Amino acid sequence: MWIRFDLCLLVFLLAAGQGDAQDAKPGKVRILLLGDSTVIGTFCRDLYPKADHLEDVVRKLLATEPDLAPVEVLNRGVNGDMVSLLLARPRRYESDVVKQPPLDFIFLRYGLNDIRHVKDFKTEFPASYKKLIARLRADQPKAEIVLETVIPFFSDERNRTINDHVRAVAAAEKLPVLDQHGPYAAGLTKGPNMLFWRRLPLKDVPVKYHALIPPESICGDVVHVGDNLLDVHLAKVPDWFKDRHPNLAGYQVLGTQLAGYLALRLREKAKVEKIQKSTPATPK
Incomplete structure (x- = not known):
């Protein structure tokens, strides 16, 4: 059995059965x-x-x-x-x-x-x-x-x-x-x-962009970003999109x-x- 769900199907599944909402919960x-x-x-x-x-x-x-x-x-x-x-x-x-x-x-x-x-x-x-x-x-x-x-x-x-x-x-x-x-x-x-993480050694980030990196995103000598905040500047930097977590x-x-x-x-x-x-x- 191979199962997958999308957001619309999830809404249907979560909504189904609400007529029994008054039943005692397990x-x-x-x-x-x-x-x-x-x-x-x-x-x-x-x-x-x-x-x-x-x-x-x-x-x-x-x-x-x-x-x-x-x-x-x-x-x-x-x-x-x-x-x-x-x-x-x-x-x-x-x-x-x-x-x-x-x-x-x-x-x-x-x-x-x-x-x-x-x-x-x-x-x-x-x-x-x-x-x-x-x-x-x-x-x-x-x-x-x-x-x-x-x-x-x-x-x-x-x-x-x-x-x-x-x-x-x-x-x-x-x-x-x-x-x-x-x-x-x-x-x-x-x-x-x-849907992927961004992770890159700080030394590989052009110096002119260092001031734009949030302090909490610098972990040791590695830059961690969980969204597209810096993509406009770093998208062409090698390995900026390498991480697949x-x-x-x-x-x-x-x-x-x-x-x-x-x-x-x-x-x-x-x-x-x-x-x-x-x-x-x-x-x-």
Whole structure:
């Protein structure tokens, strides 16, 4: 199953079912996000600590709907993370997964670092992913596990290689795939760099523009900008648009996909539970 949402579809999904808004709400839904730097968004957190980050976008979108249960979204992405690294770090896995109260959903987005650092990606990545899924099923048996495609980060061919393997693993494990790549790529048609971070060594920025750089954007000897503030001056500077990490606008896209998927699934589950409660028990 391959799923993607756009903003119009999200509005429909969030609006559907409001006729049941007076029904008693179930308990809080607990959601875990696992993955790499494109999940945790360290650059955004460091430069814009009070902004809405990925987990905030998901929570706030779902919180607007009176028929949906409140959600708690735990973002446990780690810079540079790979499936094999998560498996090789028992303390982190225990803290992020095993010791968590029962989870309802676990979203996994891996592959960007794996394809760069795993020696035999085509063999080792699927094997490690399946091992992780087995452990998650054992340690959080009530959680629905969802694999996500990676965002446009490398060449089209390399991105496709990663996502083909993600979908193959999901098919083998009978798990859904939430497509993040397609909607992100669609967003980039409105501007090829509008969803990406800007990062460049200060020494590579022409001196005459140094005074225009906000002080908080200079981190050590690197300039970090999360929008198009300096594009008019630096667009032609080599590597100004090289970084492919999401900016805050990028996380709005990613959060919209997550919220859309969750709205659909939560309403599906609520309907099933309602039918089960209204169906008389069969005498033994």
